[in-house]
Amino acid sequence: MSGIGFGGEPRAPYASDPRASRGRLFDEPESPTRTPYQRDRDRIVHSTAFRRLAHKTQVFVYHEGDHFRTRLTHTIEVAQIARALARALRLDEDLAEALALGHDLGHTPFGHAGERALNRAMLDHGGFDHNAQTLRVVTSLERRYAGFDGLNLSWEALEGLVKHNGPLTDTAGVPLPVHGEVGPLPYAIRVYQARHDLRLWSHAGLEAQVAALADDIAYDAHDIDDGLRAGLIAPDLLAGVPLVGGILHEVRARHPDLELGRLIQEVTRRVITRMVEDVIAETLARIAADRPADADAVRHLARPMAAFSEAMAEADRGIKRFLYAHVYRADSVMAVMRNAEQVVQALYAAYTAAPAEMPPEWRRGLDDDDAGRRARRVADYIAGMTDRFAEIEHRRLFDATPDLR
Incomplete structure (x- = not known):
């Protein structure tokens, strides 16, 4: 396969090279028309889990209007930003896109509310983590072949899905702290690692790193957008938010009579542009300083190669603090999310008590007394549900269903 990218520029030496892929767990003949990473992307797009993202919560559940992001529209926005970053840095665009498209495949119905509920229910059986569940989806739960x-998927795609936020262990295999806490590796990652070494002690390739930053950028911009549209925040409330406040002032100075819809679009568009440009500049500076000879050299560095500048990283933290306080923790959002957690908890209890309530393919082989196996099967089944199907199932199994509006 050629080393020339879509923009006509040669792929950088530190980029992931499809010709040097570590391959797949199960050997397959090479495609004469697609690189390994193009095949990864295509397999993700054609998966059942990817289609279901259209009906899974981002922040607002599906009842609340068709202008808000779903998990799928968020994913598409992340893929667009990841591809733009990869093109500017001369990385493998297909791998960056594949990782962006696949990064949320393990999300539960009702977003992080569903994840919290499943994790609590599964505490005695290894817990539940949506990133680890993504690995489980792409290595086990999809049944297409x-x-x-x-x-x-290729080794590079799997390591990117697992390590896009950085190494998970030290070189001795001891788990590293996550959000300041040290705990065991998530169940799905621990099980798969015993079968197929993903080098959890190293960074992922640059394509995974830019996909992770693209996720942050998309979150910051579109959750401001959705929060404004939902009426949870007013434009004036953004004045003190890092980066966003300055951009709002710029737009109002240039377009003083701009209607709200256009004002929102102009501000969020510029937020994305500034953050993308910052990542490109900072990453190029780190490349110039560290001079990685190839993709493996990127993996072995002591720090991530793709990053925000220090100033932009602080702005990103400030935006997230603002969104947490005014959008994610808003009373109206929290009321729905608490009810959503009740739905997931009740479904888990119902299926573990009576696996016959699940479809035949999900209850097959659960006649023994292995509580852990049963719990994991139930968690897999619930995690794959859309918001709407989870609500339908709750109405089928219970006399009353919490209000999700």
Whole structure:
């Protein structure tokens, strides 16, 4: 395959090279028309889990209007930003896009509310983590191919999905702190690592790193957008928010009579542009300083190579603090999310008590007394549900369903 990217520029030496891929867990013939990373992207797009993202919560559940992001529209926005970053840095755009498209496949119905509920229910059986569940989806739960379970993605795609936020262990295999806390590796990652070494002690390739930053950028911009549209925040409240406040002032100075819809679009568009440009500048500076010879050199550095500048990282933290206080923790949002957690908790209890309530393919083989196996099967089933189907199932199994509006 050629080393020339879509923009006509040669792929950088520190980029992931599809010709040097470590391959797949199950050997397959090479495609004459697609690189390994193009096949990864295509397999993700055609997966059942990807389609279901259209009906999974981002912040607002599906009842609340069709102008808000779903998990799928968020994913598409992340992919667009990741591809733009990869093109500017001369990385493999297909791998960056594949990782962006696949990064949320393990999300539960009702977003992080569903994840919290499943994690509590699963505490005695390894817990539940949506990032680890993504690995489980692409290596086990998708059933599309005659020769193997999962999507049989390339090693580089799998490591990117697992390590896009950085190494998970030290070189001795001891888990590193996550959000300041040290705990065991998530169940799905621990199980898969015993089968297929993803080098959890190293950074992922640059394509995974830019996909992770693209996720942050998309979150910051579109959750401001959705919060404004939902009436949870007013434009004037943004004046003191790092980066956003300055951009709001610029737009109002240039377009003083701009209607709200256009004002929102102009501000969020400029937020994305500033953050993308910052990542490109900072990453190029780190590349010039560290001079990585190839993709493996990127993995072995002591710090991530793709990053915000210090000033932009602080702005990103400030935006997230603002969104947490005014959008994610808003009373109206929290009321719905508490009810959503009740729905997921009740479904988990119902299926673990009576697996016959699940479809035949999900309850098959659960006749023994292995509580851990049963719990994991139930968690897998619930995690794959859309918001709407979870609500339908709750109405089927219970006399009253919490209000999700």
